[in-house]
Amino acid sequence: MQSERSVPTLDDVAKAAGVSTATVSRCLNSPDRVVDKTRKRVLQAVEELGYAPNFGARIMAVKRSFTIGAIVPTMENAIFARGLQAFQEELHKRGYTLLVASSTYQPDLEREQVHKLVSRGADGLLLIGHDRDPAVYEFLKNQQVPALVAWTYAATAPQRSVGFDNRVAMRRLADEILGLGHTRIGVISAARQGNDRVRQRIEGINDALMSKGLSPTSLNTVETTYDVDQVARAFDALMAVRPRPTVVICGNDVLAVGALRRAYDLGIKVPQDVSITGFDDIELARIVVPALTTVHVPHQKMGRTAAQELVDMVENKTTGASVKLETHIRIRESLAAPQQ
Amino acid sequence: MQSERSVPTLDDVAKAAGVSTATVSRCLNSPDRVVDKTRKRVLQAVEELGYAPNFGARIMAVKRSFTIGAIVPTMENAIFARGLQAFQEELHKRGYTLLVASSTYQPDLEREQVHKLVSRGADGLLLIGHDRDPAVYEFLKNQQVPALVAWTYAATAPQRSVGFDNRVAMRRLADEILGLGHTRIGVISAARQGNDRVRQRIEGINDALMSKGLSPTSLNTVETTYDVDQVARAFDALMAVRPRPTVVICGNDVLAVGALRRAYDLGIKVPQDVSITGFDDIELARIVVPALTTVHVPHQKMGRTAAQELVDMVENKTTGASVKLETHIRIRESLAAPQQ
DNA sequence: TTGTAAGCGTTATCAG
DNA sequence: CTGATAACGCTTACAA
Numbered sequence: 001m002q003s004e005r006s007v008p009t010l011d012d013v014a015k016a017a018g019v020s021t022a023t024v025s026r027c028l029n030s031p032d033r034v035v036d037k038t039r040k041r042v043l044q045a046v047e048e049l050g051y052a053p054n055f056g057a058r059i060m061a062v063k064r065s066f067t068i069g070a071i072v073p074t075m076e077n078a079i080f081a082r083g084l085q086a087f088q089e090e091l092h093k094r095g096y097t098l099l100v101a102s103s104t105y106q107p108d109l110e111r112e113q114v115h116k117l118v119s120r121g122a123d124g125l126l127l128i129g130h131d132r133d134p135a136v137y138e139f140l141k142n143q144q145v146p147a148l149v150a151w152t153y154a155a156t157a158p159q160r161s162v163g164f165d166n167r168v169a170m171r172r173l174a175d176e177i178l179g180l181g182h183t184r185i186g187v188i189s190a191a192r193q194g195n196d197r198v199r200q201r202i203e204g205i206n207d208a209l210m211s212k213g214l215s216p217t218s219l220n221t222v223e224t225t226y227d228v229d230q231v232a233r234a235f236d237a238l239m240a241v242r243p244r245p246t247v248v249i250c251g252n253d254v255l256a257v258g259a260l261r262r263a264y265d266l267g268i269k270v271p272q273d274v275s276i277t278g279f280d281d282i283e284l285a286r287i288v289v290p291a292l293t294t295v296h297v298p299h300q301k302m303g304r305t306a307a308q309e310l311v312d313m314v315e316n317k318t319t320g321a322s323v324k325l326e327t328h329i330r331i332r333e334s335l336a337a338p339q340q
Numbered sequence: 341m342q343s344e345r346s347v348p349t350l351d352d353v354a355k356a357a358g359v360s361t362a363t364v365s366r367c368l369n370s371p372d373r374v375v376d377k378t379r380k381r382v383l384q385a386v387e388e389l390g391y392a393p394n395f396g397a398r399i400m401a402v403k404r405s406f407t408i409g410a411i412v413p414t415m416e417n418a419i420f421a422r423g424l425q426a427f428q429e430e431l432h433k434r435g436y437t438l439l440v441a442s443s444t445y446q447p448d449l450e451r452e453q454v455h456k457l458v459s460r461g462a463d464g465l466l467l468i469g470h471d472r473d474p475a476v477y478e479f480l481k482n483q484q485v486p487a488l489v490a491w492t493y494a495a496t497a498p499q500r501s502v503g504f505d506n507r508v509a510m511r512r513l514a515d516e517i518l519g520l521g522h523t524r525i526g527v528i529s530a531a532r533q534g535n536d537r538v539r540q541r542i543e544g545i546n547d548a549l550m551s552k553g554l555s556p557t558s559l560n561t562v563e564t565t566y567d568v569d570q571v572a573r574a575f576d577a578l579m580a581v582r583p584r585p586t587v588v589i590c591g592n593d594v595l596a597v598g599a600l601r602r603a604y605d606l607g608i609k610v611p612q613d614v615s616i617t618g619f620d621d622i623e624l625a626r627i628v629v630p631a632l633t634t635v636h637v638p639h640q641k642m643g644r645t646a647a648q649e650l651v652d653m654v655e656n657k658t659t660g661a662s663v664k665l666e667t668h669i670r671i672r673e674s675l676a677a678p679q680q
Numbered sequence: 681t682t683g684t685a686a687g688c689g690t691t692a693t694c695a696g
Numbered sequence: 697c698t699g700a701t702a703a704c705g706c707t708t709a710c711a712a
Contacts, residue, residue, distance in 0.1 A: 007482075009705060019682075020682065021707090033681080034682085056395070056396045059688090062688095063688075076421055085442060092441070097460050120405075142390040143390065286601075287601045362698070363697085397688070397690040400688090683712075688705105692701100692702090
């Protein structure tokens, strides 16, 4: 007999309804394989006892947890928050739950989180970017846990991914900028170390320069964290260069908005004195004054698609192709031709 | 013998190391209860086979999943993203993993998510705000899953919470505003329905009005979604009122920033023509021009504290008191005395 | 249509 | 310090 205070089990329900555990299980998982009358009785018992299936027992029996893990650098960045939200919604539609961990941009932590989520029973894993120790992929392969890389697309990479080509996207924006006549260019970027998206974007700028016959060495690049004051200092450093850059290309919108604010504080007019561009097209880009020229990235769509692909990988064990999403340049007020 | 393609189990490791499963288990969970030599051999086998413990089996044996669930309205709002990030980091420090679901502000969905996370084995649950069907609490009690309410604090509520007093916080800001001489007040708010935080903030404004002998009916309140264009329309509606409000109090920073942008588009100067205030003090509040007067809420600290409290509830089955965090008014350029 | 019973991979208890 | 073994709660052949 179960004590009053313990959580009801399948067995309790079975006893209460006067059937076997197998029947209760069937009522819950394949209702049509049970006759109406018994089902009704069973479901009533379930309701009365407040029964909820025990997860551990279930995944042991089924060998699936219907749980998908995601490891993002941080949820604080709007692009990941937004993508994750869409990812979670789509997962929910398909009957899966989301396990979240953040690496805070630390490879070791990410590795640890991978192990953790796998041993927590994740059926599949979402990872951001390709940069990581190959041992991680080996481990996942060994554990037979499919992994999908997002926020980047690389046709040549061995790992399946859903994302866009950061290099080409940035190159297009840079082409636009150079086309306006800018030649003195400053770049504010997040740390390149361990972050392929960041590196690819910078390569994209270089591609554009080269195609115009300009030297990549003419590029003044400053790395910074996302801290507002740090970004301000990065902007200061670029403005101290002589001759001063006529445009500051930022690795993403968060950095660009920080630069914009700093320019305002310094009395530097955007875009008259200096142009500023971003990347991502977060909501904020339209709200700041002047509105930000940037690259639109379909973060929500990426999250949704990633969920679909990952569930597909888990359920069909397929090894389909990577998915490439398109980005678009959004020209807004913060970019103009250089004055001089 | 295990087939090449199957995931290694405790048993495989035991065989490989020439010990019993019990010893392997001990090596992993209480290493000091095993002699150095055997441990080394075992750990090597673990490494070689790429073994990771099976979650389902583990939680069945231990009756704990070391997983905490969180159900937030949406991760897209920076305040939740930031709080969740801190929550997750603290959880990780204590050996727990985070299961995330979002209700998208729908009570039914939230209820469903509660069931889901519980049957997924969550040891504890984080919920936002008090507003919900009592049946949810009953279910949780029945399942013996402790739940903690966050983003609000109510001394009288039966449910334990970690948060701040939304009403008092907003009242203080309103006192400040009224003290400057404002009497015509517009309010832009998220939907009050099913959201106690929103209602409490509005009550706070009313409290301030009453204490000055002003009537709450003098308040012009417009509800809106977070969509940029919707917010703009809400602002338009308030600006159409005659006589025009001298200040627009927004339920949070996201709404305030939207209002700010709309004011700019309309050529309405802030704070000269109209003052605008926010709530939350997200990073953005300092970045926009003019910088936003708002109420600083310690979101990260709230997330961290919630994690600590919840783990405590799970591990010690304590029923301690709710935790009240302090908020502070941040006066910045967007608020000034009325011109006329 | 329903019941019986054998796993699933760990941990914990109890001997040795 | 280590090993054998009984749970843990569910699903799923297989039988009835």
